[in-house]
Amino acid sequence: LKVTVTEVPVPVAYGPAFEGERVRKDDVYLECGGGKTPCFELVKIADMDAVEDGKVTVIGPDIKDVEPGSVLPLGVVVEVAGRKMQEDYEPILERQIHHLVNYAQGVMHIGQRDIAWYRISKSAVEKGFTLEHIGKIIHAKFHQDFGAIFDKCQVTLYTEEDKVRELLKEAQQRYKIRDERIEGMTDETTEIFYSCTLCQSFAPTHVCVVSPERTGLCGAYNWLDCKASYEINPTGPNQPVPKGEVLDPVLGNFKGVNEFVEKASRGAIKSYNFYSVVHDPMTTCGCCECIAAVLPLCNGVMTVNREYTGMTPCGMKFTTLAGTIGGGQVTPGFVGHSKYNITQRKFIAGDGGIKRLVWMPKMLKEEIRERLIKxxxxxxxxxxxxxxxTEEQGVTEEEILPFLKEVGHPALSMPPILGEAMPEAA
Ligand code: SF4
Ligand code: ZN
Incomplete structure (x- = not known):
């Protein structure tokens, strides 16, 4: 039996028109994530008989139980079942939550995975919006847009801190497994990359082109995910992009990609490089997990993750950086990227590769420690x-330079970072 859901059962207006809407601090009734509380989203495949279609459960306090201006931890777990459902589809469905929730008037959603951030406005709550409606939206829209690949879907929203933290660990384990599926692939071994234009509603000229060694900057889409998404939805936001002629193998410039990007950005972007932060880097949108920036004095590059709220050696905090470069333009010297990308072999390879990395927040270093060592x-x-x-040595270029000298950081003996492109010295 196929379920068809035509209406989205929420007490607020719903549609793409509300996608870009912000909920300002003073208008917030409830906030989850955004560095204030743990918050994550997970879509996982389940057995047919373990899922009751349309069931939405809130475990822990809901909106009615808290005062205006409150924060709560939040774990959104979506279980999906069906004969055609595959594990490979989980990330694709999961990444939709961002715009689907944003369609609700008075609800703001930023990010994905374990950096998701929700703001529910006072006006939405006045109209009767509760956490349950987030589940209703996901259920209704998943059926509408992806009904062909699954039969049943149930949503559980957790708001108790202990439970959220426990499930967060499981979710992170799953994100890791998904990321690592791409491990053995290289950009040279495929003629086809994939586009992602999901973020154009926020950043109209932003076009991600995802290659095996350049995972989408939100961290949620790698090449395999885009490929699966194209198979499910051939006219959707993930299109195959033939690389075409390799115009610059060091910076990662491809004729086919440039042609695609020019069209998809409606003429705004004519060319960008996959493997450089210095020379015409890729476009950046607001949901990047990290932002890399050139540090000329240290002859290197720093990167900062969204969760780190402190100052950085480029003179800007993450929020300022994201606000400045996250509108979908090419900004030489700055580029958004995923956490996983830091340890992918093509990471800023055109600028000398990971050997240029001179600063990152301690929390990010710890998070990717294992892979960084490898x-x-x-x-x-x-x-x-x-x-x-890290911030332990300092948060200005002047503060960290003596440390870099003391440990003999390789960036200091490399050619000037703002000079010619250079191949990664292996
Ligand atoms: Fe797609 Fe890029 Fe947006 Fe991620 S950041 S959803 S890969 S357009
Ligand atoms: Zn985005």
Whole structure:
């Protein structure tokens, strides 16, 4: 039996017109995530008989139980079942939550995975909006847009801190497994990359082109995910992009990609490079997990993740950086990227590769520690991880430079970062 849901059962107006709408601090009734509380989203495949279609459960306090201006932890777990459903589709469905929730008037959603951020406005709550409606939206819209690949869907929203933290660990484990599926692939071994234009409603000229070694900057879509998404929805936001002629193998410039980007950005962007932050980097939108920036004095590059709220050596905090470069333009010297991308072999390879990395927040270093160590071994500097400065050494270029000298950071003996492009010295 196929379920068809035509209406989205929420007490507020609903549609793409509300997607870009912000909910300002003073108008917030309830906030989840955004660095204030743990918050994550997970779509997972389940057995047919374990899922009751349309069931939405809120475990823990809901909106009616809290005062205006409150914060709550939130875990949104969506279980999907069906004969055609595959594990490969989980990330594709999961990434839709962002715009589907945003369609509700008075509800703001930013990010994905474990950096999701919800703001529900006082006016939405006045109209009767509760957390349950987030589940109703997901259920209704998943059926509408992806009914062909699954039969049943149920949503559970958790708001108790302990439970959210426990489930968050499980979710992070699943994100990791998804990320690592791409591990063995290289950009050279495929003629086809995939576009992603999901974020154009916020950043109209933004076009992600996702290659095996350049995961989407939101961290939620890698090449395999885009490929699966195209298979499900051939006219959707993920289109195959033939690389075409390789115009610059070092910076990662491809004729076919440029042609696609020019069209998809309606003429705004004519060319960008996959492997550079210095020279015409890719466009950046507001949901990037990290932002890399050139540090000329240190002859290197720093990167900062969204969750780190402190100052950085480029003189800007993450929020300022995202606000400045996240509108879908090409900004030489700055580029958004995923956490996973840091340890992918093509990470800023055209600027000298990961050996240029001189600063990152301690929390990010810890999060990707295992892979960073592996990558250090791969480039022949097993203790490379310890050469990268963090806020413990300083948050200005002047503060971290003595440390970099002391540990003999490789960036200091590389050609000038703002000079010619250079191949990664392996
Ligand atoms: Fe797609 Fe890029 Fe937006 Fe991620 S950041 S959803 S890959 S357009
Ligand atoms: Zn985006």
């Amino acid at each position: 990558r250090g071994e791969e480039i022949g500097i097993p203790n490379f991880i310890d050469m990268i400065a």
